[in-house]
Amino acid sequence: MGFINAEMRLCDVITNEPSLIPVINRFGIKLGVGDKSIRNICAEKEIDSEYFLSILNTFINADYFPENKFKSFDAIQLIDFLTRTNQSCEAFLLPNIEHHLNSFIERSDPNNTNLELLRKFFAVFKNEFKARIKLDQGELFPAFKKLFNEASDAIITIDSKNVDADPVEEKLIDFKNLMIQHLSGEYDENLCYAVLVAVCNLEKEINRHNRIRNKILFPMVKALSFEKE
Amino acid sequence: MFVLRKKIAILSSCSIFSRGLQHILDEFFNQADTYTFHSIEELMNHGADNYELFFLSTENLVSQYEYFLPRKNRTIICTDAQNYKAPFHVLQLNCTLSDTIDNLQSIFSKIEKPNKNNLREELSTREKDVLRLIVKGLINKDIADKLCISLNTVLTHRKNITSKLGIKSVSGLTFYAMMNGLISENE
Numbered sequence: 473m474g475f476i477n478a479e480m481r482l483c484d485v486i487t488n489e490p491s492l493i494p495v496i497n498r499f500g501i502k503l504g505v506g507d508k509s510i511r512n513i514c515a516e517k518e519i520d521s522e523y524f525l526s527i528l529n530t531f532i533n534a535d536y537f538p539e540n541k542f543k544s545f546d547a548i549q550l551i552d553f554l555t556r557t558n559q560s561c562e563a564f565l566l567p568n569i570e571h572h573l574n575s576f577i578e579r580s581d582p583n584n585t586n587l588e589l590l591r592k593f594f595a596v597f598k599n600e601f602k603a604r605i606k607l608d609q610g611e612l613f614p615a616f617k618k619l620f621n622e623a624s625d626a627i628i629t630i631d632s633k634n635v636d637a638d639p640v641e642e643k644l645i646d647f648k649n650l651m652i653q654h655l656s657g658e659y660d661e662n663l664c665y666a667v668l669v670a671v672c673n674l675e676k677e678i679n680r681h682n683r684i685r686n687k688i689l690f691p692m693v694k695a696l697s698f699e700k701e
Numbered sequence: 702m703f704v705l706r707k708k709i710a711i712l713s714s715c716s717i718f719s720r721g722l723q724h725i726l727d728e729f730f731n732q733a734d735t736y737t738f739h740s741i742e743e744l745m746n747h748g749a750d751n752y753e754l755f756f757l758s759t760e761n762l763v764s765q766y767e768y769f770l771p772r773k774n775r776t777i778i779c780t781d782a783q784n785y786k787a788p789f790h791v792l793q794l795n796c797t798l799s800d801t802i803d804n805l806q807s808i809f810s811k812i813e814k815p816n817k818n819n820l821r822e823e824l825s826t827r828e829k830d831v832l833r834l835i836v837k838g839l840i841n842k843d844i845a846d847k848l849c850i851s852l853n854t855v856l857t858h859r860k861n862i863t864s865k866l867g868i869k870s871v872s873g874l875t876f877y878a879m880m881n882g883l884i885s886e887n888e
Contacts, residue, residue, distance in 0.1 A: 590880075
């Protein structure tokens with residue numbers, strides 16, 4: 473779909489891009505949106521419509537990422553959004569893949585040993601992803617919030633080696649490609665498709681999350697730490 | 702989706718036309734790297750030889766016939782005229798979107814001759830050797846020493862392995878190697 477603007481009806485946007493439903497939910501907007509425009513819904517929910525539109529447009533358009541606009545938004549607002557994305561990935565998207573993957577393996581040929589290897593590789597990805605979420609939620613984001621609230625003079629150093637090529641995102645893409653390009657033997661095709669759809673949903677979330685986390689939030693934290701130094 | 706890996710120049714004084722064509726190429730011919738130019742001077746100043754395919758109107762062709770004739774297999778003339786005869790590929794403009802896509806696909810399939818080497822992207826014996834050492838955790842320099850090849854050759858093998866398999870991470874490569882019997886689970 474094209475670019476979303478404030479005068480569009482949210483119901484039309486959702487109809488065209490159902491993948492936005494979990495994103496919209498993170499702003500406290502539930503389905504049953506009626507025929508109101510985005511501007512009216514944002515006003516009712518006290519959401520900054522510019523910010524809301526930027527999130528929606530960057531989510532659906534891989535090539536659209538207005539870095540300067542994002543840097544003008546409130547950092548705490550960005551952290552809260554990233555926190556909700558992490559929570560959604562951990563509570564829904566990750567278990568969703570696991571659920572489909574387990575059914576897929578159980579209903580496929582038990583002699584196909586490759587499927588068990590896939591399960592093990594997914595476990596490697598899952599552990600690494602959960603560790604990163606734990607780092608964000610337990611250490612980085614609380615420290616960033618303190619910094620932005622000026623309640624801390626602590627200097628935060630961010631390990632920038634994984635900013636451009638995130639190993640978590642890379643592993644998920646590898647997992648997807650292992651299935652698409654290298655799956656062999658007998659298996660349940662329908663459940664295989666369900667796993668892949670769930671993987672693609674998570675991949676999109678992680679990709680969009682990483683852009684805001686690594687290219688907007690981290691540079692904001694670095695700049696502020698530098699000022700306080 | 703037809704995947705076209707080409708650097709493309711669209712030359713037209715009409716930006717609505719060039720942007721429209723650029724949009725179609727981006728949307729339906731994934732990975733096409735498309736640039737638009739308003740005039741032949743702009744294209745020449747930008748280094749026309751950097752581009753592998755050219756879309757242009759008949760007026761542009763007339764003014765630069767000598768430049769494009771030796772590049773006729775890489776030049777696509779866009780025209781409304783029916784039965785336009787020229788020693789170039791011709792894209793008819795006055796047709797539906799679906800027909801335009803079909804016509805583009807037909808032109809591209811003439812330009813992109815199927816490469817027999819691309820039909821089956823299997824790893825070579827040497828690439829398999831490199832892969833086994835990667836999954837054992839060896840760094841590039843150690844792999845080079847062990848296989849008596851240069852560091853650059855190791856890097857080339859790694860690049861080819863990732864490109865052929867679509868897998869980048871060491872753990873992904875490890876599971877690929879196990880799934881294909883290149884190493885055992887105990888290794």
